Amino acid sequence: MKEMSLPAKTENLQTVIDFVTDELESFACPLKARLQIELAVEEIFVNIARYAYRPEVGEATVRCAVDKEPLQVVIQFLDQGKPYNPLTKKDADTSLPAEEREIGGLGILLVKKSMDSIDYEYQDGKNILTIKKNA
Amino acid sequence: MTLTKQQEGSNLTVFAEGRLDTTTAPQLDELLKTSLDGVTQLTLDFSRLAYVSSAGLRVILSTQKLMSKKGKLVVRNVQEAVRDVFEVTGFSNILTIE
Numbered sequence: 226m227k228e229m230s231l232p233a234k235t236e237n238l239q240t241v242i243d244f245v246t247d248e249l250e251s252f253a254c255p256l257k258a259r260l261q262i263e264l265a266v267e268e269i270f271v272n273i274a275r276y277a278y279r280p281e282v283g284e285a286t287v288r289c290a291v292d293k294e295p296l297q298v299v300i301q302f303l304d305q306g307k308p309y310n311p312l313t314k315k316d317a318d319t320s321l322p323a324e325e326r327e328i329g330g331l332g333i334l335l336v337k338k339s340m341d342s343i344d345y346e347y348q349d350g351k352n353i354l355t356i357k358k359n360a
Numbered sequence: 361m362t363l364t365k366q367q368e369g370s371n372l373t374v375f376a377e378g379r380l381d382t383t384t385a386p387q388l389d390e391l392l393k394t395s396l397d398g399v400t401q402l403t404l405d406f407s408r409l410a411y412v413s414s415a416g417l418r419v420i421l422s423t424q425k426l427m428s429k430k431g432k433l434v435v436r437n438v439q440e441a442v443r444d445v446f447e448v449t450g451f452s453n454i455l456t457i458e
Contacts, residue, residue: 235382260411260441267413271382319450323424331449332414338448 226290226301233274233285233304241270241287245300248289252296258360261339262298265356268332269302269311277306277352296360303351310345311336311354363391370400370431377408380416389419400431407437412445424455434458 229244231237245266249259266287273285288301316337317330336343342357361384362377372395380388396402402423412420420435427433436458438446446452 238382257441257444263411264413264445267381267415271413271415317449319448320453321450323421323428323454326421326454328414328418328421331417334449335414335445 226288228288230286265336277304372399373403375405379411382415385415
């Protein structure tokens with residue numbers, strides 16, 4: 226698995242996206258799957274940047290591995306911020322009219338809908354979120 | 361992201377090109393905040409919008425709430441990746457999409 230660590234700040238989002246898409250570069254990853262992966266990466270990284278260490282800034286580590294035939298992308302996010310399992314958060318109610326809609330919860334919903342699996346564990350003081358996409 | 365405005369009387373069309381994400385959503389938010397005085401029909405043209413994340417949805421939702429009080433919001437020419445995001449989040453039910 227390739228790995229990069231960097232300050233968990235939203236300004237670093239593009240760096241993280243580039244790291245993952247560079248890994249995908251040499252594989253024939255369909256555009257649709259690629260955009261879904263970018264979406265999941267954005268939602269998870271931005272969530273870490275905004276909440277994990279608030280009000281401080283801490284470090285995030287992103288790991289990425291790509292398996293060929295069948296094409297599967299595995300991405301892991303690690304941080305040492307407050308323990309937080311996004312999978313326990315209730316899904317946003319997508320049936321409400323606009324006036325009653327709140328924006329919270331849409332990010333993690335998008336991750337769930339665009340990935341094939343999401344796993345969370347808390348180990349050695351670290352939040353570890355692993356997403357998998359069969360592209 | 362590139363944003364272009366086209367105004368005819370109280371009808372405003374905004375063309376959004378590129379990616380509407382955490383980095384660029386504030387640009388759209390800012391442009392709309394300063395452009396909606398006297399506007400009763402707002403059209404967001406997404407024919408060249410390739411990507412939207414929850415940060416973009418946030419701006420679209422607050423704009424929908426605002427425009428429903430003073431007129432109408434129409435979203436048009438939505439491309440597949442953006443349409444998928446609207447579908448799974450139920451935004452396709454709360455927006456007028458043409």
